[in-house]
Amino acid sequence: MINPVPLYKEMFSKMGPQYWWPADSxxxxxxxxxxxxxxxxxxxxxxxxxxxxxxxxxxxxxxxxxxxxxxxxxxxxxxxxxxxxxxxxxxxxxxxxxxxxxxxxxxxxxxxxxxxxxxxxxxxxxxxxxxxxVFDQPAFIADKYARTLFTYLGFRGLSNYHKLQQRIILPETFNYKDAQEFHGLIDEFGKKHLKDKQQFKESFLGTFDRKLLNVKG
CATH class of the missing domain: 1.10.340.30 (Hypothetical protein; domain 2)
Structure with missing residues (x-):
């Protein structure tokens, strides 16, 4: 199982708020x-x-x-x-x-x-x-960028949306605003750093310790 919060905090500290989803309503x-x-x-x-x-x-x-x-x-x-x-x-x-x-x-x-x-x-x-x-509820959006990111971080078996989402554990303190920011961070990071594995390795997450995300059980 995966606790993504340390990754979220690292990305937020390096990239800042993304203000997603871009829309007027x-x-x-x-x-x-x-x-x-x-x-x-x-x-x-x-x-x-x-x-x-x-x-x-x-x-x-x-x-x-x-x-x-x-x-x-x-x-x-x-x-x-x-x-x-x-x-x-x-x-x-x-x-x-x-x-x-x-x-x-x-x-x-x-x-x-x-x-x-x-x-x-x-x-x-x-x-x-x-x-x-829209409904302001916390959830993890396991889109293609997210699956690629966690695969590059060393997690296996993430071939589809459901498989990644089922492994994510969000703590009670993780609210919908965190969920909104995390999705925005992952997608903006993906556009710049997830074209291939080498590009990812050269990013600020290239040396991120995946052990910080591991949850027993």
């Missing part, structure tokens, strides 16, 4: 989390700009769009047919609850993540991103 985060699947943020930004110009990112206005209109607006993000279906389903779910995030946390409790995973096009990474950035 939580609903923009929701939409961005759907659109960013299997693409880069530049493409998402173009799609978000289209949606913002047309709807001001208002949930009800987006839901009023025809399938063809929605697909055209989000086309820059790729896979626009499937993403339009997912976006409509997810936004309909939020709309049913008047986008009252705290009320949704209270209603679903421990079933919140499970409920989101049942929505079309919502996988583990998307669900956890919403848990952390």
């Amino acid at each position: 939580k609903m923009e985060i929701v939409i961005g989390a759907i659109l960013v699947q299997n693409t880069n943020w530049n493409n998402v930004d173009m799609a978000l700009t289209n949606l913002r110009d047309e709807t001001q990112l208002d949930v009800k206005e987006i839901l009023k769009l025809s399938d063809e209109q929605l697909q055209t607006l989000i086309r820059p993000s790729g896979f626009y047919v499937n993403k339009s279906k997912s976006l409509r389903a997810v936004l309909s779910w939020f709309d049913q609850h008047q986008c009252d995030f705290s009320q949704m946390v209270g209603e679903y409790g421990d079933k919140l993540r499970e409920t989101m995973l049942a929505l079309p096009g919502v996988g583990e990474e998307t669900a956890d991103s919403l848990v952390v950035y």
Whole structure:
């Protein structure tokens, strides 16, 4: 098992706060989390700009769009047919609850993540991103950069999202703000230092002692 807190503290001390997720509202985060699947943020930004110009990112206005209109607006993000279906389903779910995030946390409790995973096009990474950035709950987002980082640190068997997340133990003192920062730190670090193993070795984490992260059990 892995306690990632020493790594988080080391990264934060060297890199400072990252202020993630880059968005003006939580609903923009929701939409961005759907659109960013299997693409880069530049493409998402173009799609978000289209949606913002047309709807001001208002949930009800987006839901009023025809399938063809929605697909055209989000086309820059790729896979626009499937993403339009997912976006409509997810936004309909939020709309049913008047986008009252705290009320949704209270209603679903421990079933919140499970409920989101049942929505079309919502996988583990998307669900956890919403848990952390929209519902303000602590969770570890085991995305590709995170899996690469822990692999380079010497941990084995991290071939998919679930395998890494199942090995992470977050202490009770680790809150949602820590989770938000940690994800931002890992992704920004990844962009600069995780192209390959040699690049990682030359970074400030190249000599980080992985034993600090080990948890018995």
